[in-house]
Amino acid sequence: MYTMVLLDDEKIVLQGIQKVCEKEDCGFLVKGAFVDPLKALDALPELRPHLIITDVRMPQMDGLEFAKRAKEILPESEIVILSGYRDFTYAQTAMKIGVSDYLLKPIKKADFSDMLHRMYARIEAKSGQAAYYQVLDGYARGLVGKEEVENVVSSSAMKDVGQRPGMVNPEGDQSATKIVRDALNYIKKHYNENISLTDVAEHVNVNKSYLCDVFKKEQNVTIINYMTNLRIEKAKELLVHTDMKMYEISVEVGYNDYTYFSQIFKRNTGSTLSEFRKKYARK
Known part of the structure; x- marks a missing residue:
């Protein structure tokens, strides 16, 4: 289960975001909601959220400065900025800081939901990479066997193939309908095993973003x-x-x-x- 922290100087905005997050159920649990960026920064080391969503315009500190400080505290956390500024320089500065996404207000519910799914997939992907390097490190230290390393490398290669345009499926013969059907069968069979989006994507040999897209189109509901x-x-x-x-x-x-x-x-x-x-x- 991934966690998030929300920051906005308007309580009504925070409440609205929390309601959307709860209703969409995109795999995130709100661990903290703050109106004061300084208090939010103080809480980050303890809360250690996977995702931070912040407004760009606040009296005590603007969202760009907050994002910069938050990245220094938790460099691995994803940060999304909500802004009413359409000036490209704001978005450009945000990306240089390491912000993952930049949404312009007024934000449509569908855009916010899509952002949450993108962040979920991004965090899942990083978790997979961490496990990959952990196994390689274990092998180097003599703690992991050669067979386990080969399995991890093979799995990683298959996922890379699935992420290349035009090569969604290593076999090259899966239609979107078949992918969704296989995903549905897998979910129905393993829903009680605490499976994640990553597990389903690996089972059908496609990347998570593609699976989310075709599943939503075919079923009119997100896979989560x-x-x-x-x-x-x-x-x-x-x-x-x-x-x-x-x-x-x-x-x-x-x-x-x-x-x-x-x-x-x-x-x-x-x-x-x-x-x-x-x-x-x-x-």
Whole structure:
């Protein structure tokens, strides 16, 4: 589960962003929401968010200066700036600092949602690279065997092939429909194993961005939301038809973090787990 921190000097804007993030369920949990950039900077070392979203115009400190300082504290975190300035120099400065994205206000909900999915895929990709180099380092230290290194290198090469234009599938014969069908089958079979977008993309041998695009076009729902909806429906069945404990149901439908699962369930159903069971369970 990836985390994010929000920064805007207007509380109503923060609340609006939080609602969109919760509704979209793009794989991020809001760990902190701040109106004061200095307090946000102080909290970063402890919160260590994967994603930081900040407004560019604030009285105490502008978003560009905040982004620069945040990068010094957490160089690996992705930073997105929300701005009403259409001046290209602002965006250019942001990119030099290391900002990942720059959205212009007023921001459409669809654009914000797309940004969250891009950031999710980007963080997933970095996580995969970290694991890759960790294995190579382990081999150099004599802690990992040759076979494991070969498996990792082979897997990485396959993903690189899938990321080249015109070579989405190594076999060259997968249509978008077949890719989505294979992804759906994989999700339905493994939804209870805490699988991620990376797992699905690797299974169908395409990169995450391409998979997100074709899945949304074919199913009219994001792949993250599809997995969430499937898990919620399965959880409903278990709540109604079994006596399993709540935390057991959480694990059974692919959420090892029970607290997060409880939050997702309430956001999607409007009821807590216990309320839903009490209302619909067979007497």
